Amino acid sequence: MASSTVETLQSVIQPYKHGFVTEIENERAPKGLNEDTVRFISAKKGEPEWLLEWRLKAFRYWRDRMLPEGDPTWARVSYPKIDFQDAYYYSAPKTKAAPKSLDEVDPELLKTYEKLGIPLKEQERLQGIAVDAVFDSVSVATTYKAKLGEMGIVFCSFSEAVKSHPELVRRYLGSVVPYSDNFYATLNSAVFSDGSFVYIPPGVRCPMELSTYFRINAAETGQFERTLIVADKGSYVSYLEGCTAPMRDENQLHAAVVELVALDDATIKYSTVQNWYPGDENGKGGIYNFVTKRGACRGANSKISWTQVETGSAITWKYPSCILQGDNSVGEFYSVAVTNNRQQADTGTKMIHMGKNTRSTIVSKGISAGHGQQTYRGLVRVSPKAEGARNHTQCDSLLIGDKCGAHTVPYVEVKNRSAKVEHEATTSKISDDQLFYCRQRGLSAEDSVSMIVNGFCREVLKELPMEFAVEAQKLLGISLEGSVG
Amino acid sequence: MLEIKNLHVEVDGKEILHGIDLSLAAGEVHAVMGPNGSGKSTLAYVLAGRDGYAVTKGEILFQGKDLAAMSPEERAREGVFLGFQYPVEIPGVSGLSFLKAAVNEVRKHRGIKELDAMEFLKFVRAKLKMLEMGDDLLKRPINVGFSGGEKKRVEVLQMAVLEPRLAIMDETDSGLDIDALKIVSSGINALRGLDRSMLVITHYQRLLGYVVPDKVHILSGGRIVRSGGKELALELEEKGYAVLGADAA
Numbered sequence A: 001m002a003s004s005t006v007e008t009l010q011s012v013i014q015p016y017k018h019g020f021v022t023e024i025e026n027e028r029a030p031k032g033l034n035e036d037t038v039r040f041i042s043a044k045k046g047e048p049e050w051l052l053e054w055r056l057k058a059f060r061y062w063r064d065r066m067l068p069e070g071d072p073t074w075a076r077v078s079y080p081k082i083d084f085q086d087a088y089y090y091s092a093p094k095t096k097a098a099p100k101s102l103d104e105v106d107p108e109l110l111k112t113y114e115k116l117g118i119p120l121k122e123q124e125r126l127q128g129i130a131v132d133a134v135f136d137s138v139s140v141a142t143t144y145k146a147k148l149g150e151m152g153i154v155f156c157s158f159s160e161a162v163k164s165h166p167e168l169v170r171r172y173l174g175s176v177v178p179y180s181d182n183f184y185a186t187l188n189s190a191v192f193s194d195g196s197f198v199y200i201p202p203g204v205r206c207p208m209e210l211s212t213y214f215r216i217n218a219a220e221t222g223q224f225e226r227t228l229i230v231a232d233k234g235s236y237v238s239y240l241e242g243c244t245a246p247m248r249d250e251n252q253l254h255a256a257v258v259e260l261v262a263l264d265d266a267t268i269k270y271s272t273v274q275n276w277y278p279g280d281e282n283g284k285g286g287i288y289n290f291v292t293k294r295g296a297c298r299g300a301n302s303k304i305s306w307t308q309v310e311t312g313s314a315i316t317w318k319y320p321s322c323i324l325q326g327d328n329s330v331g332e333f334y335s336v337a338v339t340n341n342r343q344q345a346d347t348g349t350k351m352i353h354m355g356k357n358t359r360s361t362i363v364s365k366g367i368s369a370g371h372g373q374q375t376y377r378g379l380v381r382v383s384p385k386a387e388g389a390r391n392h393t394q395c396d397s398l399l400i401g402d403k404c405g406a407h408t409v410p411y412v413e414v415k416n417r418s419a420k421v422e423h424e425a426t427t428s429k430i431s432d433d434q435l436f437y438c439r440q441r442g443l444s445a446e447d448s449v450s451m452i453v454n455g456f457c458r459e460v461l462k463e464l465p466m467e468f469a470v471e472a473q474k475l476l477g478i479s480l481e482g483s484v485g
Numbered sequence B: 001m002l003e004i005k006n007l008h009v010e011v012d013g014k015e016i017l018h019g020i021d022l023s024l025a026a027g028e029v030h031a032v033m034g035p036n037g038s039g040k041s042t043l044a045y046v047l048a049g050r051d052g053y054a055v056t057k058g059e060i061l062f063q064g065k066d067l068a069a070m071s072p073e074e075r076a077r078e079g080v081f082l083g084f085q086y087p088v089e090i091p092g093v094s095g096l097s098f099l100k101a102a103v104n105e106v107r108k109h110r111g112i113k114e115l116d117a118m119e120f121l122k123f124v125r126a127k128l129k130m131l132e133m134g135d136d137l138l139k140r141p142i143n144v145g146f147s148g149g150e151k152k153r154v155e156v157l158q159m160a161v162l163e164p165r166l167a168i169m170d171e172t173d174s175g176l177d178i179d180a181l182k183i184v185s186s187g188i189n190a191l192r193g194l195d196r197s198m199l200v201i202t203h204y205q206r207l208l209g210y211v212v213p214d215k216v217h218i219l220s221g222g223r224i225v226r227s228g229g230k231e232l233a234l235e236l237e238e239k240g241y242a243v244l245g246a247d248a249a
């Protein structure tokens, strides 16, 4: 890359836009992690006995079977050892009781969401998106609840669902990601604080996008949300997830679990625009995003589609996956991941084909700039009974500058001879020719990069719901500003 | 409009242009001809401000301003347009969205209201009509999989849409079939006007039969070795670059 281009780009480095902290009184569990912490959290939430037992089972499994081995090291990411005793596991904005309507929500919190461009009060009045706002792991407001309720749709915070729909939660919690699944999922099972719950009854097409907006605010606090979405027979839901955090010098752990269950003929579309604080240009601070997301296409003809735009976090470790159990079920994974400065991402998907004629599509677009390091890690497994399974994987990497890296690690295990599995991979660079072409037409250097990158990601961005696609496009531009070097 | 004085240009430490003088008045069309490797594209690139093309001596004045001091995008917004000899592919970016962004950058710079999607579409449709083109090419990612001729036609369309003050066309005629050449030429002629100048780089008299230049310059070995009226192109066509004598590359 010619040097004057580098300078132009470096001159426009933009600071992270969501890096403010909200002054609000918090209630925390004592620092550290032991059985008492787990009991404290469960008691705070007034949970039933079975849930506490489940948490404790997870905690003991984690403490006795996992912690001695340490956290997983197979991913291509590096970070100093995490001291799990030196963190808070529960932090909640102090309020008397759970707010019944937006009018009871702390105005400071509402202001925070307005600053982030999510005015909850507006959202409630305008048509379109129902929002569950999760602030430091606690759901503060869910809009449109009444309207959805008329259709039998449940959309509320996880802790609320435990109270209002215990039978559903009990039936599906841990049914896709068991408590013993992996280091961070197990930790989450023990200490998760809140998250969102969605249930769509049979034959219902959810009339609006459901959205959860996660905001980390408190310092030194691990974030453990848990989301559970169940789409009953013949139903449809599109769910969006957005995330931001303040700028802090120390790293913060975010270990969420998302479980999706699609029954016969049901479709779940799950979209994420992840913009956690990525740390500064030298790699100081930022979120460690160690997340387990998995969907089960449990019924015949069901479909689960993951779309993710990952621009933030210091480290991303994330593999939204589909277990294709039902015959003719479909799994999709569309991903854009950006690593700039010192960001690291090891991300991809798993498609586990079990039913007959199951199909999966993987489109992964990785963009690395600065010293960013990125790995696509994907597994396609076709079990012996998955007659006629099909997979197509497309994995493209775009490099900006010469200090970043892109790696592709595909695992393919095929145990049925009728299966067809295809894998394509490309690596390219933004060329000086492309940049000059755009600038010659009047676009600034940074707008040119942003336009070329958006073009590179088009196949994925077009999978996002409209409102999100626009936000994602802007975000891609911002994450890469000052990136060439 | 454009005043080039004793221009020396280096690429990768090697001098390619050795003192070019050229003066292009408002409303004029000049042709630049010359053998392969004589420096025609280099001249085009340096006018458009491509990185790595260093002006080591001399100056370029555009509407009285020092062009060499501006970034490529500033030049574009000031009204310098380069029709590329080899237009580059940008996967996933539709011609329409690309051009809309470009047009609005120029409008912003000139202090005119930006066009929204509908207004832009209307504006582009008129230009397409003038060039007897459909909008199918513009819906595709720009230049991706375009034939050589299609790329050139889209370059001319971009020029028409951006309405530059100085249009530099680097071998825009190469790769066009006879019919396309006629259409493109009449498009270029329609864009001729008192406030627009053009520098047309070509190897062929053919184009100049349609787009009649006010002057013809012959570039050879990084120097303008002859300048003359439109007859010079004809003479060249007959006799080849031998007409230049020992200087020819």
Ligand SMILES: Nc1ncnc2c1ncn2[C@@H]1O[C@H](COP(=O)(O)OP(=O)(O)OP(=O)(O)O)[C@@H](O)[C@H]1O
Binding pocket: B011, B012, B014, B016, B034, B035, B036, B037, B038, B039, B040, B041, B042, B043, B085
């Ligand atoms: N990076 C470079 N390093 C060294 N020489 C270069 C470089 N770029 C261009 N040149 C040389 O500069 C000379 C002029 O090239 P230019 O592309 O301007 O020619 P041209 O007149 O446009 O030719 P054509 O008719 O083939 O398009 C050529 O000899 C070319 O090899």
Ligand SMILES: [Mg+2]
Binding pocket: B040, B041, B042, B085, B170
């Ligand atoms: Mg040339």
